[in-house]
Amino acid sequence: MYFAGVDIGSTMTKVMLIDKSDNLLSAIKGPTGPEHRQLANEVMRQALEQASLQIDDISYIVATGYGRLNVPFADRQITELSCHARGVSSLFPNARTAIDIGGQDTKCLKIDNGKLINFVMNDKCAAGTGRFLELTAAALGIELQDMGDISLKADKKIQISNLCTIFAQQEVVALLSHGEKLENILAGLHAALASRVAALARRLGIEPDLVLTGGVAKNTGMVKAMKESLDCELFVPEEPLLTGALGAAILAKETYMKAVAEGEALPTKSRRLEKATFFS
Amino acid sequence: MSWFIGIDIGSAYSKGVITKDFEPVASHVIISGANYRTSAEAIRTELIRQVNLSQDDITNTVATGAGADNVYFASQKASDIVCTARGINNAFPQARTVIDVASQSTKVIRLSGEGKVANFTVSEKCAGGSGRFIEVIANVLRINLSDFGPLSARSRTPITFSTGCAVFGESEAITRVSEGIPKEDIAAGVNKALASKISSLVKKIKLEEPCAICGGGALNIALVKTIEGELNTTLLVSPYPQIITALGAAITAATSATSE
Numbered sequence: 001m002y003f004a005g006v007d008i009g010s011t012m013t014k015v016m017l018i019d020k021s022d023n024l025l026s027a028i029k030g031p032t033g034p035e036h037r038q039l040a041n042e043v044m045r046q047a048l049e050q051a052s053l054q055i056d057d058i059s060y061i062v063a064t065g066y067g068r069l070n071v072p073f074a075d076r077q078i079t080e081l082s083c084h085a086r087g088v089s090s091l092f093p094n095a096r097t098a099i100d101i102g103g104q105d106t107k108c109l110k111i112d113n114g115k116l117i118n119f120v121m122n123d124k125c126a127a128g129t130g131r132f133l134e135l136t137a138a139a140l141g142i143e144l145q146d147m148g149d150i151s152l153k154a155d156k157k158i159q160i161s162n163l164c165t166i167f168a169q170q171e172v173v174a175l176l177s178h179g180e181k182l183e184n185i186l187a188g189l190h191a192a193l194a195s196r197v198a199a200l201a202r203r204l205g206i207e208p209d210l211v212l213t214g215g216v217a218k219n220t221g222m223v224k225a226m227k228e229s230l231d232c233e234l235f236v237p238e239e240p241l242l243t244g245a246l247g248a249a250i251l252a253k254e255t256y257m258k259a260v261a262e263g264e265a266l267p268t269k270s271r272r273l274e275k276a277t278f279f280s
Numbered sequence: 281m282s283w284f285i286g287i288d289i290g291s292a293y294s295k296g297v298i299t300k301d302f303e304p305v306a307s308h309v310i311i312s313g314a315n316y317r318t319s320a321e322a323i324r325t326e327l328i329r330q331v332n333l334s335q336d337d338i339t340n341t342v343a344t345g346a347g348a349d350n351v352y353f354a355s356q357k358a359s360d361i362v363c364t365a366r367g368i369n370n371a372f373p374q375a376r377t378v379i380d381v382a383s384q385s386t387k388v389i390r391l392s393g394e395g396k397v398a399n400f401t402v403s404e405k406c407a408g409g410s411g412r413f414i415e416v417i418a419n420v421l422r423i424n425l426s427d428f429g430p431l432s433a434r435s436r437t438p439i440t441f442s443t444g445c446a447v448f449g450e451s452e453a454i455t456r457v458s459e460g461i462p463k464e465d466i467a468a469g470v471n472k473a474l475a476s477k478i479s480s481l482v483k484k485i486k487l488e489e490p491c492a493i494c495g496g497g498a499l500n501i502a503l504v505k506t507i508e509g510e511l512n513t514t515l516l517v518s519p520y521p522q523i524i525t526a527l528g529a530a531i532t533a534a535t536s537a538t539s540e
Contacts, residue, residue: 104448125406126447135447165447166407166416167384170291177314 001059003256004047005248006040006074007083008032008067010104012215013039014245015047017058020253022090026050027242032067040071055271060256062248066104075268078251080244085109085116087247088211091237096207099226100243101197101216103130108201120204126165128196130216136189139169140176147186151221154187168192186221194225201230208232213240282339282537283331286529287323287354288363289316289347292383292415293496295526296323298331298338302370302534306330307523316350324353342533344525346384358532360525361389361400366535367528368492369395372516376488379478379507379515380525381497383411388482395528401485407446409477411497416446417470420453421463425499428467432502435468444473468502475506482511492516494524 002025007014013032017025028047032039040063048055055073063074064083071077088098089111098109105123109116122128126135137144158180162168168189175185193216210232216222217240227234237243259266281300288295294312297304308326312319320343328335335353343351344363351357368378369391380387385404392398403409407416418428432438439456441449449470456466474497482491491513497503498521508515518524 104451124443124448125445127445131447163405164407165445166412 001256002051002053002057003249003252004044004058004061005083005245005250005252006044006061006063006068006071007080007245007248008040008063008065008070009080009102009244010066011102012241013043013067014242015043016242016245016249017047017051017053018246018249018253020257022250022253025053027239027245029241040067041073044073058271060252060266060268062252062255064244064248073269073271075266076252076255078248081107081109081119082116083244083247083251084213085111085247086114086250087243087245088213088237089114090246090250091243092209092211092235094209095211095235096209097201097204098211098213099197099201100214101130101212101222102214103134105129106197106200106214108204110204110207118204120200122200127163127168128193128200130214132165132168132193133189133216133219133222135165135169136172139173140182140185142182145218148190148219148221148223150183151186151190152183152224154181154183156184156187157191158184158188160188160192187225190219190221190225191229194222194229197226198229206230206232209235211235211237213237213243215241282534283333283337284530284533284537285324285327285338285341286363286526286531286533287320287341287343287351288345288360288523288526288529289320289343289350290345290382290384291347292411293522294319294323294345294347295523296327297523297526297530298327299527299530299534302531304370304527304530307520307526309522312347316347317352320347320351320353340533340537342529342536344529355533356536358529361387361397361402363528363532364494364525365389365391365397365528366395366531367524367526368494370527370531371518371524372490372492374490375492375516377482377491379482379491379493380495381411381478381493381503382495383415386410386478386481386497388485390485390488399485401481403477403481406444408444408449408473409481411495413446413449413474414470414497414500414503416450417453417466420450420457421466423463423467429500429502431464432467432471432500433505435462435464437465438468438472439465441469441473444477449473471500471503471506475503475510478507479510487511487513489513490516492518494518494521496522498522
């Protein structure tokens with residue numbers, strides 16, 4: 001018996017396949033792109049290939065994320081908040097708070113026994129999301145994935161006075177042209193984002209253990225800045241982008257097992273890996 | 281009779297006005313670029329060329345705006361709030377409120393008589409509340425800033441942006457373009473979003489009529505109309521809205537020279 005979680009985020013589509021003992025069979029990440037309606041099947045195909053499985057071998061499929069309604073072969077849609085909570089607590093059973101910093105929004109989740117009990121999120125202003133780092137890195141002409149490591153070399157943090165991402169883009173270029181060191185500017189940018197995310201998390205209340213996920217969790221400089229802002233220990237999964245897909249796969253398994261145990265028939269969708277159409 | 285220059289170095293555009301005593305006689309607007317010092321010099325050179333004078337004929341020069349420090353030949357710096365108030369008082373002596381929509385900020389100033397500042401509020405934290413939002417979306421739509429207003433005026437069904445953030449607004453505009461939404465509806469949506477932010481700023485310090493509008497944003501005729509609708513008033517619009525603050529700086533130059 002095999003289960004799949006498909007997480008269609010604003011920038012990345014993630015698929016995870018697990019068996020009934022939660023063993024990971026494959027994990028695939030691909031860019032969502034503007035045609036995310038049509039790409040879920042492609043990423044799914046790759047995941048099946050990696051696990052040497054056929055689509056008919058999958059007992060139950062859960063889709064999550066911003067594009068979850070565009071996965072025609074998924075049996076059930078579950079919000080990314082619930083899937084994140086489930087994914088995080090399967091990796092860190094003691095997790096009580098999770099902060100997910102993505103490219104388009106930042107979510108703080110309160111978790112109890114693997115279940116989501118409360119959350120706050122920012123999807124209104126780019127300054128509190130990964131987009132802030134993405135755009136300032138672009139303005140400074142450096143690769144997003146190098147940002148964190150470079151910032152760790154800083155000997156001081158330059159205060160970034162603009163809140164708005166667009167104004168900050170201008171500010172960092174001006175700072176660079178005034179001779180400030182790149183690493184010090186980057187340390188300032190990370191500190192600025194961390195303090196905004198920390199303020200959001202405090203609104204929810206932080207209880208240990210605290211887990212950081214989302215693409216931004218791969219940024220070493222950001223993990224350091226978050227630790228400093230929150231003044232507490234922070235756990236980061238090996239694959240922080242995949243917790244949503246993992247949670248979706250586990251929830252797929254749990255939904256299926258529960259139905260089997262209770263002898264209920266569980267409706268499933270057609271397993272044909274076709275492109276989604278506008279009407280599906 | 282004496283000559284005075286006011287120079288306003290903004291984050292996007294640099295503006296200059298030359299006055300004969302208190303009367304504006306010539307103006308010049310250029311893109312600020314990376315070197316504000318060069319921009320300030322270029323404006324002075326062009327202004328005195330337009331009126332056939334030399335540098336020595338200028339009695340006094342006052343600088344204002346974010347880059348005022350770079351106008352090394354100015355005798356003093358003045359606050360942009362004060363300069364906008366004085367400039368608008370020169371253009372519209374009857375104005376009691378002025379909205380200045382600039383690239384990096386939006387200011388609303390309440391005026392007492394003689395162009396004195398009674399109260400003001402500034403929105404400078406968020407590009408979604410300033411003219412920058414228009415610049416960002418004009419770039420997505422690949423249209424000139426000067427076409428933004430006329431294009432937007434043609435829309436009957438403006439889109440509604442889901443956030444006020446200019447960064448997310450940019451992504452949203454790209455999505456709408458790919459969905460085939462007409463450019464004018466997207467442009468009108470930007471004006472609607474910006475007008476609503478500007479109107480709440482005006483309401484914060486209470487509108488006293490008549491109200492004038494200046495800054496580069498006032499060149500966007502559809503934005504002006506949308507703000508008029510939101511505030512239920514008719515706005516006084518100068519034919520040269522971008523140079524009002526520079527004009528105020530020139531008047532400040534003239535005032536301080538006269539009082540000495």
